[in-house]
Amino acid sequence: MTPPNLGSAGRRPIPGKRSVATDALSLDRLIRDGPPDGDLVGGLEATRLKILDQGIKSDSDGMSPLRIYVWLILLNAPVLETDSYLALIHRGASPAYSKIRNDTFRTLATDPLFRRRVSEASLIRLLNAVAWKLNDAKEERAADKLASSTNSKVTNTANVHGSPELSTSSPAIKSRARALTLTTEGSDVATSEPGTYVQGMNVLAAPFLYAARSEAEAFVAFHRFITNECPGYVRGAMDGVHKGLALVDKVLAIVDPKLSLYLLSKGMNAELYAFPSVLTLCACTPPLPEVLRLWDFLFAYGAHLNILCIVAQLVILRNAILNSPSPTKILRSFPPIQAEMVKEVTLTLVKKIPDDVYSEIVSHAK
Known part of the structure; x- marks a missing residue:
């Protein structure tokens, strides 16, 4: 895990000073063993330089056992238990499910490498899980906003169970929040609020599934990418x-x-x-x-x-x-x-x- 202030944003890809210790290591060993002496800054710089100079070794199909782990590190993706991904899958169809199904069948449809390695069912599961994750975050923001608005009008002494009045009204708050955030077909396009699915996310997710060694890895990398690196691309507008x-x-x-x-x-x-x-x-x-x-x-x-x-x-x-x-x-x-x-x-x-x-x-x- 890289501290947020060591991310790549704002960096121009111009080679800087090399670390002798990390430069001597192969990219494979650097990722497997970590940087010498715990030098995280030097290790990240060495990783970037090795990618710039040598690239990540892969076969003619672009497959590499190392790539997804390099991506996860560079994206500073959190560790995710597979059961957490499965829990999202078991929730069934998300509010964005119909839109997802309208797109997945044509994702990289003419690419034989992708079609051979990644099934449409896998892509549907990943996008539906991400849609649930984004939908939950959307509902939570709406509920917090509504609770904050309600709380500003309520004076009450909180106890260990929270505010009785807010606690009593929480089902209504949650219901209203859900009504505010569930979207109708295509309505995400007209808003600047973070959505749950926009057309094109299927193609953006495809390389993650192709490079990853499991759906759970692809999920955490893709979710981290769209919420941290380019949230403006997947907002409705x-x-x-x-x-x-x-x-x-x-x-x-x-x-x-x-x-x-x-x-x-x-x-x-x-x-x-x-x-x-x-x-x-x-x-x-x-x-x-x-x-x-x-x-x-x-x-x-x-x-x-x-x-x-x-x-x-x-x-x-x-x-x-x-x-x-x-x-x-x-x-x-x-x-x-x-x-x-x-x-x-x-x-x-x-x-x-x-x-x-x-x-x-x-x-x-x-």
């Missing part, structure tokens, strides 16, 4: 995604004004071509093994860098876009991801971003 799209346009104008102006002259802003790439951290673009390698980099230095990775893909396509009278055809679906090339271009772009814009990138998904 998806305000974080729309901020991210505006930043794609802004960053492209900074690093390649000519390409930016050409796309704008064709009426093409990021909203038209980059929405899936922002929402899913490029998981919508095959091949999946390359997505996993890109995610290694994003989890090491911050998921916010996905904005720069999308711009990097545009820069890679620069000549084809500028030579095309209709770049819509090129950007209708991005060419297959080449993670190493995207990372290299991203590292060159990072140096060109002003501090104030970089701060916007870091915070846009919160």
Whole structure:
């Protein structure tokens, strides 16, 4: 577990001072045994640098016994007992179940690697469990707000059982809170409150299930990711995604004004071509093994860098876009991801971003 202040947010992926002791260890041994002398800061830095320099070893299908544990560490995910995950499963269909079922069957439908390893039933269980977890948090916030409002109007001496008046009224409070938070089909989209499921979460969850060695691991990593790294992406109004799209346009104008102006002259802003790439951290673009390698980099230095990775893909396509009278055809679906090339271009772009814009990138998904 890494202390919150040692997270990746705000870090630019620029190699810093290396720790001699940790640098001598392989990534596998560093994860298995922990950093020498309990040097957590040095161990985390070494892990990030090893991912940046060498990547996480995996086979041609992108499978690695180490990857999910690296992700869990970098995400600072809490330990979760499998029984806690099973308890969520045994609760049955969540309020978002019908929306989940409308999406899961088409998740990475054309990717044979994903379809062979991850069943639709597994994806449904994970998303339904996350929906229950988010729904519980939503109800708790509503109940707390209602209780706080009620409490401000009640003067009462509390005893070991709490306030008698509040205790007596708690079923009504809970009932009202539940009525406030249960959503009808599609209604999450119209609110800026944290929802329980939005379209696209199925694709965002897919790489976690593919990389994990159990559903419970995928669940805790995915839940930690969407609630800590990009809660703005899964709120009903998806305000974080729309901020991210505006930043794609802004960053492209900074690093390649000519390409930016050409796309704008064709009426093409990021909203038209980059929405899936922002929402899913490029998981919508095959091949999946390359997505996993890109995610290694994003989890090491911050998921916010996905904005720069999308711009990097545009820069890679620069000549084809500028030579095309209709770049819509090129950007209708991005060419297959080449993670190493995207990372290299991203590292060159990072140096060109002003501090104030970089701060916007870091915070846009919160």
